Amino acid sequence: MNTSLSVNPELSATVRARNGDALAGINRCLDQTAIPHELSEHLLEEMLGGIQTAGSPRDAVYWLSLARLTEAAILCAGHYADNCEFRAAGDLLVNPRKIRVHVPGRGPSFTKARHGRLTDQLAQRFAGCDGGPVDKREASCEIVAPALLPDLYRRLSTSGYFTGEYLAHVETRLTAVSATIAFLAAWPVAANEQLYQRLQEGDAALREFVEGHLCRFDPTWFWLLGHRIRQSRSLNGRASGKGLLSPLADRDALAAHASRN
Numbered sequence: 001m002n003t004s005l006s007v008n009p010e011l012s013a014t015v016r017a018r019n020g021d022a023l024a025g026i027n028r029c030l031d032q033t034a035i036p037h038e039l040s041e042h043l044l045e046e047m048l049g050g051i052q053t054a055g056s057p058r059d060a061v062y063w064l065s066l067a068r069l070t071e072a073a074i075l076c077a078g079h080y081a082d083n084c085e086f087r088a089a090g091d092l093l094v095n096p097r098k099i100r101v102h103v104p105g106r107g108p109s110f111t112k113a114r115h116g117r118l119t120d121q122l123a124q125r126f127a128g129c130d131g132g133p134v135d136k137r138e139a140s141c142e143i144v145a146p147a148l149l150p151d152l153y154r155r156l157s158t159s160g161y162f163t164g165e166y167l168a169h170v171e172t173r174l175t176a177v178s179a180t181i182a183f184l185a186a187w188p189v190a191a192n193e194q195l196y197q198r199l200q201e202g203d204a205a206l207r208e209f210v211e212g213h214l215c216r217f218d219p220t221w222f223w224l225l226g227h228r229i230r231q232s233r234s235l236n237g238r239a240s241g242k243g244l245l246s247p248l249a250d251r252d253a254l255a256a257h258a259s260r261n
Helices: 009-016 019-032 041-054 060-082 086-093 118-125 148-157 164-186 192-201 204-211 220-234 247-260
Strands: 098-102 140-145
Touching: 019 041, 019 060, 019 220, 041 060, 041 086, 041 148, 060 086, 060 148, 060 164, 060 220, 086 148, 086 164, 098 118, 148 164, 192 204
Parallel strands: none
Antiparallel strands: 098 140
């Protein structure tokens, strides 16, 4: 995956900018990113930081931008799963981004290496130290930054601005990512090249069966929310009450607009 966008100068500038202008810049970056191929967890996390820094929960554009970022993260996770990049998909879906580990009486806390076993890290950190080795049951772990997709879903679901139908649609696709990972791992295939080869060698029935277990997510919501953000900015829209931002209520109108533009 191309991670060079993580240092995109325009994105960095938006984090330093103010309010709506910065959110517009972040959304322009999303518009200009090849979805999902140029997405990465690092880029998505950087954009989340920009939205939090620049936006206000009182503004419609803030919540719409978070929803659009969630759509981008879902597309990214689905793409990873469909291409057998299970660890990358799992990072977005379940693996906390940062965990602090503290062992009482054994010095300051430390950040756990994300993809290593805690037992191994404790053994390495305390090797040769006074007090002997540390059992993982002695350590307390604090999740400082949860996995990105559950974090984004929590923000949307507790905002009061999105319909239950839309939130259910988000949750259904998160479940689909897990199901695709489980299916491909159990087949088993371990790499995209292996999956492609087995599909090429299989008959039409096999290909249809496998395709039915892949994510293959539609990016429609990602693009429609982008239009909704531009529309809200042009109207200087602000969210002033629960339930005012219900993307599903706008879908027919947005789809009609998208078909004309």
